[in-house]
Amino acid sequence: MIKKIFITLILLGFLSPFAILAYYYFNYDYDISSLTEYHPAQTSRIYDKNGEKIANIFDKQHRYYAPFEEIPPRIIEALVAIEDTTFFEHPGVNFDAIFRAIIKDIKARKMVEGASTITQQLVKNKLLTREKKLSRKIKELIYSFKLENALTKEQILERYLNEIYFGHGYYGVKTAADGYFHKKLADLTLKEMAILVGLPKAPSTYAPTKNYEISMGRANRVITRMYTLGWIDDTTFESALAESPTVYDDTLTQNRAPFIVDEVARRFKKMGLDDLKTGGYEIYTTVDLRLQQAGRESLQYAYNLALKRIEKYKVKEQEELKKAQERGDTEFQLQDVNVSQLNGALVSLDSKTGDILALVGSVDYKKSSYNRATQGKRQPGSAFKPFIYQVAIDLGYSGATQLVDIAKTYEYEKNGEEMKWRPKNYEKNYKGLITLREALIHSRNLATINLVNDIGLAELLRDLKKFHIKNIPNDLSISLGTMSMSPLELAQYYTSFSNYGTQVVPHLILSIDKNNETVYEKEELSYFIAKPTQSFIMTTILRDVVNRGTGRRARVKGIELAGKTGTTNNNIDGWFAGYSPTIETVVWFGNDDNSPMYKRETGGRIAGPAFANYFRNVLRLYPQVKRKFDVPEGIIEVNMGGRKEYFSDISKPPRSEQISDPQEELVF
16 A cells, blocks of 8 residues: 555656646746747948948847857857857756756755756846746746757757857847957857857856956856867867957947947838837948048037137227127127027038048037037028129120129118118128129128129029028029028039039938848939039139139148138128038038027138138048149130130130239229
């Protein structure tokens, strides 16, 4: 009887685990679809034009995905050696290891050894909570059996190495290789592989960025285990133990150009893509990170200069106020300037392709992430004048054409009331007759307005349509650039000059890849504006603006530059838009609340230095850059009054008797 009871107890003891397993197996739903149909959230990467990474974009988990074919066999060997030597033999659970662990735990009277297989570790991380209950362990076993029946060993390894946490915010072995070592998986050394496969056991403890020596000790145990198993030879073993890899301690996003990243995100939405942070895209931009840095530094440089000038202005004004008070002048008032509102933007393009090389939306992204280069709409002021003058040149005017620079009162009706407009030159004087070249070089408002009248407002508006400029006013205020546009929009329009008469639409994204397939590729869009000869005549005038006109502060020794200043009424906006033979750059400064800057802050004074500093950096970074403008075929060069003038078959040279001194002033 006792014998039967004893046998029964043994049978019950033997069958109980199976009964418990059966109970849990049939009474719970074991959904493994998240692993069988494995589509984890993946990090998108943004690169510059040279393949340098700009940033990682992700939601909650930073992960690059590596298919099994991309994972080096040595990583598999190292992982299996240290975590689960019989991985390719067991059905998901290693019962021998479990019994060995139980015996060791009983002897030690505490948990001293685990027996989880790679499959079980994957199940614990992906499918189960962290609660420590018997039911959880049973579920883990059942999940593991089901997973082994549904997937191959290679598929399980692929999911494990992409799902597991490797410390420092890195999910997946490919992410960790890039983060810790700045390497692709194929370029890792054995020691680096050993560091990585040793991490999942205790990512914080073994993190090489925090505990380098402990991490090396763990890696050496992995290498020793591989040697003991006979999977590496003596030479490989000794060299791997001796190696001390360089480990990088990077931020996860590695965001080196936040304005670019924000703009890419905006453009993604316009494309109808809403999974930028989880889709695993590789986004190749047109940006040059070195020029992006140069743009950021140049904007800050000009900003600092402006603050110093304004402080000097304030001191001088205080002195003038004191003198005014001494002589009893009660009308003199200090200008109230809130410098905390002052900000700027810079955008730089490849003139031929329209590729955006640099895009800086504020002086300091940390203080203001609003992108004034793409989202800010401001009046260009005199920076708009070249478009009017280009229309004139295309109609046959030339730099030598005489314009009338005199004051005139214009009467018009507004809301049923008779109004009068009396525009003035910035210098508050008149030249009488002035050549078209000199009028633009010195940004003469009155000569420009009279040029508009000469062309005819209706014809000018019709011809300006070719530039694709939005919201052009239907009145003479067009002469002073009173429409609104962003710096990037103005940069597009200026390619009409910098690209020899062909306007190109700017691009930021070259291509987008996903799962090694191209899902987007830029399409170039351009518009014919003028013949190369006519746009070159404009370039020669804008070159003179820089050399001896309002844009002198934009000059840079060793390279030809052309451009135009822009200052709106009451010094609210200050612009410089210009270009070298290959690169075009637009700079804007102003107060964010649309209040006036200090009254002496013109486009040339505040924006010109940023432009010049940027091109000094261009020469430093790319000394081989093209430095002189090409002269198109059909240009006629004539020496007039000691200066060169340029003509074409459209803008013909005047007869000799018509040539007069451009500096001659008329008396009225």
